[in-house]
Amino acid sequence: MDYRISDDDGGTSxxxxxxxxxxxxxxxxxxxxAAAAVKVVIVGGFGVGKTxxxxxxxxxxxxxxxxxxxxxxxxxxDLAGVERKTETTVAMDFGRIxxxxxxxxxxxxxxxxxxxxxLWNGLFEGALGAVVLLDTRRLEVSxxxxxxxxERGVPFVVAVxxxxxxPAYPLQELRAxxxxxxxxxxxxxxxxxxxxxxxxxxxxxxxxxxxxxxPETS
Amino acid sequence: xxxxxxxxxxxxxxxxxxxRLYTVSRGRAGRHDRTSVELVxxxxxxxxxxxxxxxxxxxxxxxxxxPLSVAEISAYLVLPVSTVSVILAGLLKERRVEARAPVPAxxxxxxxxxxxxxxxxxxx
Ligand SMILES: Nc1nc2c(ncn2[C@@H]2O[C@H](COP(=O)(O)OP(=O)(O)OP(=O)(O)O)[C@@H](O)[C@H]2O)c(=O)[nH]1
Ligand SMILES: [Mg+2]
Numbered sequence: 446m447d448y449r450i451s452d453d454d455g456g457t458s459x460x461x462x463x464x465x466x467x468x469x470x471x472x473x474x475x476x477x478x479a480a481a482a483v484k485v486v487i488v489g490g491f492g493v494g495k496t497x498x499x500x501x502x503x504x505x506x507x508x509x510x511x512x513x514x515x516x517x518x519x520x521x522x523d524l525a526g527v528e529r530k531t532e533t534t535v536a537m538d539f540g541r542i543x544x545x546x547x548x549x550x551x552x553x554x555x556x557x558x559x560x561x562x563x564l565w566n567g568l569f570e571g572a573l574g575a576v577v578l579l580d581t582r583r584l585e586v587s588x589x590x591x592x593x594x595x596e597r598g599v600p601f602v603v604a605v606x607x608x609x610x611x612p613a614y615p616l617q618e619l620r621a622x623x624x625x626x627x628x629x630x631x632x633x634x635x636x637x638x639x640x641x642x643x644x645x646x647x648x649x650x651x652x653x654x655x656x657x658x659x660p661e662t663s
Numbered sequence: 664x665x666x667x668x669x670x671x672x673x674x675x676x677x678x679x680x681x682x683r684l685y686t687v688s689r690g691r692a693g694r695h696d697r698t699s700v701e702l703v704x705x706x707x708x709x710x711x712x713x714x715x716x717x718x719x720x721x722x723x724x725x726x727x728x729x730p731l732s733v734a735e736i737s738a739y740l741v742l743p744v745s746t747v748s749v750i751l752a753g754l755l756k757e758r759r760v761e762a763r764a765p766v767p768a769x770x771x772x773x774x775x776x777x778x779x780x781x782x783x784x785x786x787x
Contacts, residue, residue: 466718468726468739475705479730481766482703483780502787508738510702512745534743539734544783548766548776551703551732567701567744571765573780643787650781657774 473505475549482549485649486569488557488594489578490586494606494636495554496538498578501642503540503552511536512565535565552646557590569594574649575601578636581611584622591623600656602630602649628655698752702744705730705763706751719750727760 487495500507515532542550553568557577569575575594579587587603594601603625605616614622616631625631630648635641700706707730712721719740726739737747754760766776 466722466740468722469731469735474729475731477707477729479705479763481763482705482732483766483776484703508735510734510737511743513743539738541732541735542783542787544780548779548783549703549705549730549732550780550783551734553702553734571701571703573777639787643784647781647784650777650784654774654777654781657777 469505475543476546478546479543479549480547482551484551484553484572485646486572486575486599487552487554487578488575488590488601489554489606490557490580490583490590493578493580495556495578498576498634498636498642498645499538499540499552499554501637501639502542502646504543505541507538507540507554509536509538514565557586569597569599572599574653575599576645576649577601577603579603579605579619579623580608581605581614581619582608584619588623591625600649600653602632602645602652604632604634604636604645604648606636607633628652698755700733700748700751700755700762701765702734703732703765705732705765706736707731707761707763708759709761710759720754723750723754724759730763 487498489495496507511534513532513534537553537555539551539553542552544550555568577587577590577594591601591603603619603623605619616633619625620627620631623631630652632645632648634645706723706727708724708727710724712724716724719742722740723736726736733744733747733751736751737744740747742750751760751762755762
């Protein structure tokens, strides 16, 4: 056999590490029994803690994937408003949790202020749901995200990351500001804390379970 | 939250026959053609790399000895997902790799699936 599985920690020569192309480290390999995956998207503004949350619950070090998107549209920077094609590469961090021997959960952290995310159809399509990480210093970003998720019918919960020095609104006030329905969970979290991040995901799944029991919720 | 998961009731996602899984992932994924993949489709190599193969293709076959998502392949190859999808479509057509379709969430995910996700998270 001409392949190698590496034990090294640098990730420079994992499975498939030939010709500069690396693969997963030995400890990052899924069992052969892994049969299917599900995904959850973590959306939030710049610097709100998406990567931190992915990293705190992921069993692998967060990885980065990217997609190139072409959009025909009016150039926003263009004063003349000329129709043209814009090509953008968007990158996002993701992590992984093996739920059991057969089922794997992937978590994708995506910047909410980036309108291209919503063009990446494959991203939200088929997602179990989303966690909106709320930055109380930039509420308007989250306002936009919440609206887009509602439009797309992606179920979500809102988690407020506690940053020192950020305005501390009572949750009720935030709910009103975001115009969130009472049923949508709004919680505090610390993305740096594994338990808190896990509990945020558990809140999402409980909410999804509640939704399946009350079909007429949209 | 404490893990009560290990004692919880088994669901088709925790245990049970592969037939059920096959039905679930196959039935709803049927609208896609068989060479299309998405971000969290798991890819497993069926063949080993051969000399003279394009380096990216050989790398995919090597890194997919065990299941690996399209997103992870994209990350390790440092290639956009759409490019990786094209490579994988070719490999799927030649039956060099196998694709395990994601569990579709459809409009509302099924309760057994959510139960399995919940158990998994509670056990973290
Ligand atoms: N106090 C506090 N700091 C946090 C929390 N989450 C993240 N941080 C810090 O905030 C900074 C930004 O976190 P990231 O996880 O990189 O944020 P991000 O959303 O991925 O950022 P971009 O990808 O650049 O948009 C880091 O220095 C984190 O340590 C939190 O819950 N509380
Ligand atoms: Mg980040």
